[in-house]
Amino acid sequence: MSTILSVKELCKTYIIKKYSNNVLRNVSFELEEGDFITVMGPSGSGKSTLLYTVSGMDSMTSGKVEFNGRDIGSMNRKDLAKLRLNEMGFIFQQMYMMKKLCVFDNIVLPAYQAGTDHKEANKRAEGLMRSLDIIDISEHSINEVSGGQLQRACLCRALINSPKLLFADEPTGALNSKAAADVMNQLVNANRSGASIMMVSHSIKVAAMSDKVIYLMDGDIQGELELGKLLDDGELVSRERRLSSWLMEQGW
């Protein structure tokens, strides 16, 4: 098993009107290939900022982040964009969909950009949309769909290039329980097919499906809980209980 993401002493400071906000303070952790981790913690503890900085979407103030042995802090914008297109997938709270394209075209576009044969890309997009129950909205403009449908479309788009590492910020946030279960099943399937996942979630039910939970407090990792791979849905209740009592110890 090799390390896909190595984060060492990562710091991120936002400066607004001369006031410094040290959002991430010396965060260090490693993600092994095939890992599925969830970052939890109080609102404002820096969870989304952590996802944005380790994925190269936002710059770091200091520290080192390596993706598959490549130092992302020293990569130029073009190489970073290529890395994100080909090897990473994103489901973020601000969903950057192209307003002029229909849902299907938004989903398939990254595959075309990566040079995948169009017929193959279309087939893959259709399969993903069926599994997330949004095939009926293929031709809709992104202004004509619900928040939950849009979130599922984002997941399809994130998976279209079979990313090595998937970043997901509250992927079930806007969803009802059936849609949330569809999304989580798809994430677990993607992980079983080899994608590593780094997710942020406030939900115990959702986080209990991951292998490991990191608790972020005031921009630093306060604790880690190893849950192991989810092998059977029957284990979920006991995993949720374990996670819930650990979170209470963390002061959640």
Ligand SMILES: Nc1ncnc2c1ncn2[C@@H]1O[C@H](COP(=O)(O)OP(=O)(O)OP(=O)(O)O)[C@@H](O)[C@H]1O
């Ligand atoms: N682009 C930005 N510019 C300035 N400050 C920011 C920016 N993004 C986040 N922050 C600040 O960083 C801190 C952490 O925000 P972040 O969104 O990472 O927290 P979070 O743990 O994900 O919170 P939540 O659970 O509420 O989503 C907050 O104080 C926030 O105001």
